Amino acid sequence: MKRKINKNGLSSWLGLALLFLIIAFVAAVFGFGLISGVSLAIAKWLAVIFVILFVVSVIAHTVKRA
Numbered sequence: 001m002k003r004k005i006n007k008n009g010l011s012s013w014l015g016l017a018l019l020f021l022i023i024a025f026v027a028a029v030f031g032f033g034l035i036s037g038v039s040l041a042i043a044k045w046l047a048v049i050f051v052i053l054f055v056v057s058v059i060a061h062t063v064k065r066a
Helices: 012-031 036-065
Strands: none
Touching: none
């Protein structure tokens, strides 16, 4: 199995890992600051929305197959 290499010579998985590492550092800075309560509320709402979208997607995929 060939690994996909982008223009910079990094595999796509490595690039995504570095991107998520940077996002985690930014989230830590905001999470440990004064707006941690707001961040928690936003995270709860996003989690609910994504679970609902996932369930709708699974149902739509199941109906499409039938």
